[in-house]
Amino acid sequence: MKRIAVLTSGGDAPGMNAAIRAVVRKAISEGMEVYGINYGYAGMVAGDIHKLDSAAVGDKVGRGGTFLYSARYPEFAQLEGQLAGIEQLKKFGIEGVVVIGGDGSYHGAMRLTEHGFPAVGLPGTIDNDIVGTDYTIGFDTAVTTAVDAIDKIRDTSSSHHRTFIVEVMGRNAGDIALWAGIASGADDICIPEKEFKFENIVNNIKKGYEKGKNHHIIVVAEGVMSGAEFAKKLKEAGDDSDLRVSVLGHIQRGGQPTVRDRVIASRMGARAVELLRDGIGGVAVGIHNEELVESPILGTEEEGALFSLNEDGGIKVNNPHKAGEELYK
Numbered sequence: 001m002k003r004i005a006v007l008t009s010g011g012d013a014p015g016m017n018a019a020i021r022a023v024v025r026k027a028i029s030e031g032m033e034v035y036g037i038n039y040g041y042a043g044m045v046a047g048d049i050h051k052l053d054s055a056a057v058g059d060k061v062g063r064g065g066t067f068l069y070s071a072r073y074p075e076f077a078q079l080e081g082q083l084a085g086i087e088q089l090k091k092f093g094i095e096g097v098v099v100i101g102g103d104g105s106y107h108g109a110m111r112l113t114e115h116g117f118p119a120v121g122l123p124g125t126i127d128n129d130i131v132g133t134d135y136t137i138g139f140d141t142a143v144t145t146a147v148d149a150i151d152k153i154r155d156t157s158s159s160h161h162r163t164f165i166v167e168v169m170g171r172n173a174g175d176i177a178l179w180a181g182i183a184s185g186a187d188d189i190c191i192p193e194k195e196f197k198f199e200n201i202v203n204n205i206k207k208g209y210e211k212g213k214n215h216h217i218i219v220v221a222e223g224v225m226s227g228a229e230f231a232k233k234l235k236e237a238g239d240d241s242d243l244r245v246s247v248l249g250h251i252q253r254g255g256q257p258t259v260r261d262r263v264i265a266s267r268m269g270a271r272a273v274e275l276l277r278d279g280i281g282g283v284a285v286g287i288h289n290e291e292l293v294e295s296p297i298l299g300t301e302e303e304g305a306l307f308s309l310n311e312d313g314g315i316k317v318n319n320p321h322k323a324g325e326e327l328y329k
């Protein structure tokens, strides 16, 4: 393979730039040319494609966001969209693609591979909700940001004997809440993967203040419900403490990536290039027990594929990711 491209797709995550940089530098060292595709699959179809040399990724390793921009482009799930993208890849002489994104983006990579353009997926999202990897690029940074914010909330919470509900991101996954909650010493952590009772939380709050605690921090994953709704239900269940809600929001998506995110992004980016160099596509790179692993994106469960086709043509997730699994290993 002489010429490859790289794109970021779906939600952005800190560390994506480090992955792009690694793809570019590794590919050049392997004698390949690299093109950047702006705005994910939308930019592929629009031909928003430009050559990246080594200098183009200078000073990018520590920058948040993605300098290739990201976009959602549902049309790529349709054959017409894919063929339009392939036309552009042919025009630029691109033979393989590295796709940095989530589950949806992986499906796009699978389709490209089926059409004869090997594509490799890298897990980029703060939510840590992608199958085939213990950790995603961006998760460590998002948790670090959340912990920093909760530490600050704790200061003010203690000064006023307040109860704080802190809503964190994660879509349907509780990983950010779980890790940030443990690391910040939260009193309660509520995640979508585990049932809880509001009455128990009300009791925890009461007992804590009776014992002389001067604050109570509850970390709630957005996949459970909004912080505002949680507060309403807590009051309905009998909480009489001085309650406040803080929604951390998009600060969790930005900022300089942590060392860990930079390193796993760099390792994964380099591995993606090695795979394309060897003509391998339709796989996603992950990290398992600190080692890089690759899994077929689509196939049978026995093959270790991330997704399988149901008899009715629907897509089934094999071994869905569960929040906190890696904590209990």
Ligand code: ADP
Pocket (backbone or CB within 6 Å): 009, 010, 011, 041, 042, 071, 072, 073, 074, 075, 076, 077, 078, 101, 102, 103, 104, 105, 106, 107, 108, 109, 111, 125
């Ligand atoms: P994420 O990659 O973070 O899961 P999305 O689900 O929004 O985010 O997917 C990102 C993009 O990947 C979509 O906007 C679309 O361009 C492409 N995509 C999603 N699903 C498919 C699919 N089934 N086939 C081909 N491309 C897809």
